[in-house]
Amino acid sequence: MPRRGVLAVGTLLVLLQLAFVPSPLAGFLLDPCLEVTPNTTFRCTGLNSSGVPDGVPNTTQNLDLSFSNLKSLGSNYFASVPELELLDLSRCHLHTIEDNSFVDLRRLSTLILTANSLQHLGKAAFHGLTSLKKLVLVETNRTSLSELPIGHLHTLEELNLGHNSITSLKLPEYFANMTSLRHLSFFSNNITSISRGDLDALREGNRLNLTLVLSLNRIKSIEPGAFAGIHLGELALRSAFESTMMQTSLQGLAGLQVRRLIVGDFSDRKRVQDFERGSLHGLCRVRMEEFVLICFRNFEDNSGTLFNCVGNVSTIRLVGVGLEKISQVPVWSQVKQLECKKCSFEDVPAVNLSIFKELRVLRITKNKKLKNFKQKFQGLSNLEVIDLSENSLTFSGCCSSRFQNCSNLKHLNLSFNSNIGLTGDFTNVQNLLYLDLQHTTIFGPGLYPVFPSLQRLIYLDISHTKTEVKSQCMFCGLNSLQVLKMAGNSFEDNKLANNFKNLTHLHTLDISSCKLEHVDQSTFDALSELKELNISNNKLLTFSPGVYQPLQALRVLDFSRNQLTVLLGSARETLPNSLVLLDISRNLFDCSCVHLDFLEWIKEKQELLQNKEQMLCHTPSYVANVSLVSFDLSSCHVSVGKIASSVVVLLCVVVFLFLIYKYYFQLYYSVVLLSGCKHYAERGDTYDAFVIHSSKDQEWVTKELVEPLEGGKPPFHLCLYYRDFLPGVPIVTNIIQEGFLSSRNVIAVISTDFLESKWCSFEFDIAQSWQLVEGKTGIIMIVLEDVNKALLRQRLGLSRYLRRNTYLEWKDKEISKHIFWRQLTGVLLEGKKWNHEEVKLM
Ligand SMILES: *[C@@H]1O[C@H](CO)[C@@H](O)[C@H](O)[C@H]1NC(C)=O
Ligand SMILES: *[C@@H]1O[C@H](CO)[C@@H](O)[C@H](O)[C@H]1NC(C)=O
Ligand SMILES: *[C@@H]1O[C@H](CO)[C@@H](O)[C@H](O)[C@H]1NC(C)=O
Ligand SMILES: *[C@@H]1O[C@H](CO)[C@@H](O)[C@H](O)[C@H]1NC(C)=O
Ligand SMILES: *[C@@H]1O[C@H](CO)[C@@H](O)[C@H](O)[C@H]1NC(C)=O
Ligand SMILES: *[C@@H]1O[C@H](CO)[C@@H](O)[C@H](O)[C@H]1NC(C)=O
Ligand SMILES: *[C@@H]1O[C@H](CO)[C@@H](O)[C@H](O)[C@H]1NC(C)=O
Ligand SMILES: *[C@@H]1O[C@H](CO)[C@@H](O)[C@H](O)[C@H]1NC(C)=O
Ligand SMILES: *[C@@H]1O[C@H](CO)[C@@H](O)[C@H](O)[C@H]1NC(C)=O
Ligand SMILES: *[C@@H]1O[C@H](CO)[C@@H](O)[C@H](O)[C@H]1NC(C)=O
Ligand SMILES: *[C@@H]1O[C@H](CO)[C@@H](O)[C@H](O)[C@H]1NC(C)=O
Ligand SMILES: *[C@@H]1O[C@H](CO)[C@@H](O)[C@H](O)[C@H]1NC(C)=O
DSSP: OHHHHHHHHHHHHHHHHHHHSHHHHHHHHSOSOEEEETTTEEEOTTOOSSSOOTTSOTTOOEEEOTTOOOOEEOTTTTTTOTTOSEEEOTTOOOOEEOTTTTTTOTTOOEEEOTTOOOOEEOTTTTTTOTTOOEEEOTTSOOOOSTTOOOTTOTTOOEEEOOSSOOOBOOOOGGGGGOTTOOEEEOOSOOOOEEOTTTTHHHHSSOOTTOEEEOOSOOBOEEOTTTTTTOEEEEEEEETOBOTTOHHHHHHTTTTOEEEEEEEEOBTTBOOSOOOOTTTTGGGGGOEEEEEEEESOOOOGGGGGGTTTTTTTOSEEEEESOOOOOOOOOOTTOOOOEEEEESOOOSBOOHHHHTTOTTOOEEEEESOTTOOBOOSOEEOOTTOOEEEOOSSOOEEEEESGGGEETOTTOOEEEOOSOSEEEEOSOOGGGTTOOEEEOTTSEEESTTTSOOOTTOTTOOEEEOTTSOOEEOOTTTTTTOTTOOEEEOTTOEEGGGEEOSTTTTOTTOOEEEOTTSOOOEEOTTTTTTOTTOOEEEOOSSOOOOOOHHHHTTOTTOOEEEOOSSOOOOOOHHHHHHSOTTOOEEEOOSSOEEOOGGGHHHHHHHHHTTTTBSOGGGOBEEESGGGTTOBSTTOOTHHHHHHHHHHHHHHHHHHHHHHHHHHHHHTHHHHHHHHHHHHHHHHGGGSOOOEEEEEEEOGGGHHHIIIIIIHHHHHSSSOOOEEOHHHHSOTTSOHHHIIIIIIITTEEEEEEEEOHHHHHOHHHHHHHHHHHHHHHHHSOOEEEEEEOTTOOHHHHHHHHGGGGGSTTOEEEEOOSSHHHHHHHHHHHHHHHHTTOOOOHHHHHHO
């Protein structure tokens, strides 16, 4: 079958290419080593070549070769990197380490050989490692300690033999020489029994600091005396025993002296059976300072003997044990610290706990079933700290009545519970320094002063307690208070009034997330020592200089997440010199160029400002979400020019409009004048004269001028504005079209009223300029008797002397009238064209 063979070979070649081509490519194209810190730290993981890569310089101190395909190490393998302090050879497929492999690494302090199934380990494999402190042999297929060639590593501090198959704890004699050993771990091995003599090597020297980890083994028995005379820092025995073997095995610990003993399970690896009467009996002959019992369920009613053998311990921690009650506490108990974390109490077992006369610190936390606090602590005169946080406590009448003769209580932590009612009575605990009620709904504070007896309190946390501050005296009496945290509450009318009046020693105040809209002028007057103020996440619109003026010691101010548009110059000047951190991020900044000085200040104060990337413009909309820090100030300078020029343009327009308004008639006249020139020829001499006069002289005009002239012989035809002007046509058009253009002459009836009337003056001016432009119409000036001559001369000016003009004075005497009429008709007759009817009439 040749064809099939060829096919198979082809497929194999492709597969080989797929498998191997990337590796050489990677090897050639990419530097296989990552320089984590220059010259000293290199990471060269996943290599497929033996030896230290060429790119690693001899200055290297930390070298990570994990996941490489090294297979075996030969002598002087690391000669090129003699400065190494840390070497990681995890999962390097090592099966052989020959003698003197690490001989050049005199400075090496950490050697990690995790997850290499070592089959051959030379007797001198670790020679030369004169500084080694930490040796990790986790998951290296070790079955016994005796063949481990580490006897000369006197400097060793930590030896980790976890996840191997070591069956015996028989420590070779050389452990006696490892006086620096602090941590020896047999985590998850196969140790089944511990015999007398196994730990003899630890008997010599002072081992008070050694931690011995025997967790996750399968101990069936510990021979009595095996631990006698041994001193340890810590012994960990979690899931260390074959089930049901714990009680008897613990007996074998007799004579041990240990600082901390940890007994129990892992929550996911249940081995130990239910707690039974006498389970811990073996511990009666162990001397320890701290006892930790962990992940021990199903206590039920069997807790009676729990403290029998650990009563002399000074610290007891019960973690994740199903303890439902405290019973049978030995009266001679020496316990000073007791912690029950994740236990199963339903009521605070205050009465039975009060038997621990020496108790200084009591913590009952994370106990979800714990709802009631009915019993009273009594006579715990040494008690300083009570931490009942993170339970589900619901009770009222806090706090004095619960603590009788506990006069030393300084810390009380009731945070993260359900509902607690405060009476305001703290007389039994008036030495309290720290009171924490955060995230617990509390009743009482806000309505009336509840803390007046806590004169020594320095720390009060009532954050997120659903408190609404209605009383201005809520904090009265807290004269020593230094830290007040009350974020996430509210104040009456969303307003800070004079709520902090006597808190003169306050140095930290947190009133964030309090829905605040307004801060009264005198609010902070007493807070001259305040160093930190957090007023973020409120609804404040302004930063009023007067309000913050008294805070002259302030170092940190958090004003973020409010609705501030700008920090005015006066406010910026108020900021004290001591200020080192200022957060005004996430406000609604107005980046108009009106606030250019503020924007410039932002640029100057980069060091002071926090969360700069969150300081964004809110208005005007065209710069919304632009960062204040990167705001382009030059755009503002340009706008100043723009504003200036537009102001100038606006002014010009206003002046122009004003001029148009003022000289409307003149302008209109000019327009008509220009257009009128064209039509001049078309207009006939409809009238002999156009009469301009003041309306007050109308009677004179009608009687003395119109009647004689129009009724006389020859009859003249006069143009009178009140009679001949066309209705519905602008007056100026009428003056020009009907008056000047259609008349051969202009008669101006000049009286005192004429001279005072602006309108008449205007008409007269038009007549004069019309005469100049057209050079046609003559002006006949009829001056009535009572006219002020000086004014007349000034108004008429030169016109009266012009040749073409006629100057007539009207006098109410027959002789004068006669001359007047002769002169007037003479002028009017000049150039008059006669029509037939008129000729007939003549
Ligand atoms: C690293 O070594 C090179 C040459 O050995 C030297 O020039 C350089 O300054 C060193 N860098 C640092 C950060 O020590
Ligand atoms: C590693 O290199 C060897 C030859 O040195 C080769 O036989 C092996 O297949 C390579 N392995 C990988 C995963 O590239
Ligand atoms: C490291 O190598 C340089 C040359 O590359 C040499 O001069 C220097 O002495 C070496 N340092 C050590 C500690 O070996
Ligand atoms: C562990 O070492 C033994 C020899 O001591 C060997 O037979 C066995 O295969 C090794 N196990 C592994 C997983 O390499
Ligand atoms: C532990 O030792 C027992 C014998 O003492 C053996 O049967 C068992 O396989 C060993 N377990 C491991 C994980 O080596
Ligand atoms: C312990 O060290 C001393 C000298 O440092 C040596 O004489 C002795 O043999 C060592 N003991 C063991 C068990 O290695
Ligand atoms: C135990 O360790 C601490 C530091 O972790 C050290 O200060 C102390 O001296 C040590 N005690 C003994 C007895 O070695
Ligand atoms: C605890 O100490 C007292 C004396 O202080 C002693 O009588 C008692 O036997 C001790 N109990 C244990 C378990 O060590
Ligand atoms: C207090 O301890 C006694 C035994 O000393 C026990 O009978 C009682 O139930 C305990 N009380 C509580 C509330 O746990
Ligand atoms: C509390 O102390 C007073 C005296 O200070 C004493 O008379 C009273 O008996 C004590 N009560 C308790 C329960 O210890
Ligand atoms: C009170 O307990 C809570 C939760 O354990 C903790 O975060 C807080 O710091 C404690 N308060 C004090 C004043 O120690
Ligand atoms: C304010 O404090 C002073 C002394 O610091 C004290 O005398 C006064 O009674 C206090 N006033 C209130 C209302 O607590």
